[in-house]
Amino acid sequence: MSLVKNLALQVLTLLKHLWALVCDLSGFSRGLLAIIRFEIKRVTTPGRAFWWVFVAIFPIVIACLLRYVVEPQVRENIQNAVIHQQMMIEQNQNQQIIVPATSGDQSGMGQLPPGAQLQPGQAQPMAAPPPIGSNRDQLYTVALYLLGPSIACMLGALLIAAPAIASELEQHSWIYLATRPNGVFFLVAGKYIVAVMWAFSATLIGVTGGAMICGQEYNSALSIPGPQKLQLSLSQLNSSVGVDDEFALTMSVTNQSQSAINDVQLRVRHTYEFKLTDLAEKKRDNRGSRLVESIATLGPGETKSVDIRILAEKATGNQVGRITAMMDYPETPSPVSVVESIQIFKESPPTFFWRVVILIATAFFAAIAYSALYLVIGALFPARAMVFCVAYTIGAEGILSMLPAVVNRLTVQYRLRSFLFHHLQDGSGVSEGVGDALLVTGGADQPLWILIHAAICLGVSLLIVLSREFTTAAESDV
Amino acid sequence: MTELVRLEHLQKNYGSFCALQDVNLTVGEGVTGLLGPNGAGKSTLIKVMLGLVRLTAGKATVLGHDVVTESRLIREKVGFMPEDDCYMHGLSGIESVQMAACLSCLPPVEALRRGHEILDFCGMGQERYRNVETYSTGMRQKLRFAMAIVHSPQLLILDEPTSGLDPEEREAMLNRIRVLSKRFGMAIILCTHILPDVQVVCDSVAILAGGAVRLSSPLQDVLAPSEPAIFVQVDRDPHLLQAELQKLNQSCSEIEDKPNFVVLDGDIQELSEKLWQAAHAAGVGILKMSPALSSLEDVFIKAVMEDQHAHS
Structure with a gap:
């Protein structure tokens, strides 16, 4: 009963704070801007700047590896398979051939198992070669999504939002902020905005750079060197x-x-x-x-x-x-x-620009959602914020989001994947097959869900920090 | 006296531990010293006044506002200088003060102007442009003080403002406290272990021990001895004066460590005639004559001992 009473009192206090802020918008903006301004200064220290550069460069480096190391090898393998297919067809014109046990369907003749026997003249070209151009773009889209919004943005938000409360307690500066009229509110809101900016700006650079490196090959089919005249x-x-x-x-x-x-x-x-x-x-x-x-x-x-x-x-x-x-x-x-x-x-295929825009928008929503999520975890467990955030990320965002059950809709990953899939659902973006593999159902309402999720997390964070009694001993524990 | 802080039957528990029990305290204008041994509940009491912790029982009002429902209004009017060595990492001194002012809803330009003004008042020079991580203990102390008063609060709560300061800086800090109180009319609660500081600047004192208020009254009353006496400073051997006073049936005793001082038991009004008579007879000049006061240290120890007796 006492707990309910306390909670009700805290909600009432929070609402009173918010109402007071609404009534004094100029004061509100001044306080919030002060926290944002000084927080930006605090996150641009050499150490933090290094992590920002790391988060921004990480997708670009991986994209470079995919583009200049992995892709040439894949292309070479496909070319070899096509040439191999032609050679086998020629060989099969007059004699029986047996598909090598080691090559399997690399023979290029459909899905023949290793060791299958082909009578003379039976070998036929593959029904249709893989649409390499669009598959390539699709792979890069998924890769950039995983590298940018999924990993880089999550990491950025983790680095800034998770220790937002703990760092103030650790430096004993919490008391300064808490004893200001709306200090706690400004602190939570300001740190959240800075975390979103920090994570999104780094991901923006990473995703844009990665997309520019990967490029787009839609409809520019692979040229297969061969004997064709x-x-x-x-x-x-x-x-x-x-x-x-x-x-x-x-x-x-x-x-x-x-x-x-x-x-x-x-x-x-x-x-x-x-x-x-x-x-x-x-x-x-x-x-x-x-x-x-x-x-x-x-x-x-x-x-x-x-x-x-x-x-x-x-x-x-x-x-x-x-x-x-x-x-x-x-x-x-x-x-x-x-x-x-x-x-x-049916409609014009998405351009390269549109693909990048959707990836950037996904990164933006990822920054909004993850910053709020890590902020609430950091407020709940200030002493071990990072540990709990990483555990949540692995457990919920990593495993739970990939479970083929309705519960995966509670995760940010599901919402982001659905958002991306919904806007790039075609040959050059993400095909239905990939959508099925990512367990998404699509839907234009994903941004709304993400915003609701972020608002709930922020509200809970505020309630926690307003109602929690950070004793001197607790401050020392952080 | 205007009541700025009123605490009635205040109780605060942290789980099963009782940090404050049945605290009744009234704080008025001027400087109030809040004394108590470690773990007496001073920090908790301050947090209660700032609305940072929930009350288990009782009622508290600060500047006429209830600490439970109107904590935001209280924080607008109260400045707090914490004891901990805390500062905003990554900011310079002036930026820290400006940020504190902005958080109190001052416009940025005004906050900057106030910041410089306050740092000048605190005696901080060009070092205000340096990063706070590079500050010495004394400079950090000044910075914390500046951040506490930048929004011109009606009530200022200072937690150990002079700890870690050299004598010169300590004197300067006490001077600032006096100026804020006397010239600007700011009510101040001074929470400290350094009893001479309290004796120098405080108008009233409250002693907290074991989570309860053991003593609360004006400093003048606290220091008044149980029996009236006079301190007398003479210009030569006090034994001559002592001998003449004995002839007049007036007891007189010397003070250890103070060779030219004697103490006379009795009221100053009644004794002055006898004293002047004896001084004239002994040919001794009286340099100073004042009512004897109790030592604050004795008062403090007595109050704390009461708590220990209660516990035992």
Whole structure:
């Protein structure tokens, strides 16, 4: 009963404080600005500045490693797989082959298990090569999210917000602030704002720098060096396609060799959302593709373009579907297939700028949420604030947020992931598959949830510091 | 006397430990010395007055405001100089004072002007621009004092303001306290262990021991001896005066460590005639004559002993 009475009294006192502040806005702004101003000065000491630079540079360094060390290796592996596939198809024309036990599906022929036997002529090119450009951007988006808002911003908030109360108790300066008219309120609010600024500014640099290093490759398909003499390209005339829209694709083929090439076949395959209006009558071959054009002879340097009219019948999210262009032409000793793929969007795909903006916005919400969260933990456990914050981060934000249960919605990570996914839900941002893997459901209301979460945390922090009796012994314990 | 602080049947428990029990105290204008041994409850009493801790029982009003419901109003009008060696890391002296003023809702420019004014008053020179981490104990003491008074409080609570100061600085600090009290009319509660400081600047004194107020009254009354007596300083051998006084049936005793002093038991009005007569007969010149006072130390020890007896 006494506890309830005390709590009610503290809430009443807090409300009175807030009302007094509202009534005296100039005094309120002066006090708050004073704390912010001096707190900024206090967090720009060489030690803190070093950590700021560390938090800002950390995503950039990792992005550099991904871009200049990991990515070239991945590209090389993909190229090797494609070349290997072509070699096996050529080999399989006349003889039986066995998929090596060590290579597995790296044979490039679908999902064949190691040791599978292929009768002569059975080997076919892969149905569709991976859309490397968009996958790459998607991977970098997720990587930058993990490096920036998830780790760097969390770390920044942890360094500033967690010891906000403890540091004042440790330096015995708490009493100075507590004996000022609204000192405790200004302290909590001011330190929170500075923590948000500190964490967000460092993450802003990290995410922007990382994004600039990673760049964007959407629709600039990987050029595969090989024996091809013909170059195939596919371009979309409309920037966006809605349901029931008829649109056109231009399929172009260029002879890059010095001699004429005969008997070139252009084919196209599409996902179920489309109907190829002018090719509806043409039958599909065993690869599910339809013949678009047979070119008897293509002279040296000559280019031939064909337009295909397509009707979009369905749509899922921002994606409508994928059109895959294929080209077969005879080459000694076996025919060669070149495949090119294009993703069709209902709306314009997000630009590089938009992707960076969403990542920065996610970082901003991360700074807001984590600073408030660590502030309340720091107020609850001033003596071991860092330890409790790290434990919470690992337990709740690390493990709980990845549990496939409703309880993960209580975590900041879930809200941030959902926010990111909602705004980048397309081929160049984050695909539905990645969304499923990250256990998000999307939703435009995530910023509201994050703001409510931060407001609750701040309110609880204020209540704690207003009601808690920091004795001299407690100050010494910190 | 205007009552600035009124504490009635105050009780404060930290868990099962009783820090303050049935404290009744009234603090008026002028300088009030708050004395007590370590652990007597002085810091808790100050925190109660500032509304920093919740009361277990009783009622407390400071400057007419209830400490439970109107703590914000109290903090607007009260300045507090803590005992701990605390300072705002990363700030210079003037910035610390300016910040304290801004937190009391002064505009930044006015806060800066006040900061310089107060630091001048505290005798701090160009070192005000240095980082506070580089300050000596004395300078930190001055800084804490400046931060406590920058918003011109009606009531100033000073916790050990002279501890760690050299004699010259100590005298200067006591002077500042006197000036604030006498010239600016600021009510001051001086919490200290240094009894001579209390004797020099305080108008009244309260002694706290074992969480209870053992004594509270004007300093003049506290120091008044139980039996009236006179201190007399003479210009030559006091034995001559002593002999003449004995002839007049007046007892007189010497004081150890003070060769030219004697003490006469009795009231100054009644004894003055006999004293002058004896001095004339002995041919001794009287340099100084004043009513004898009790030692504050004796009063303090007596009050604390009462508490120990109560405990035993």
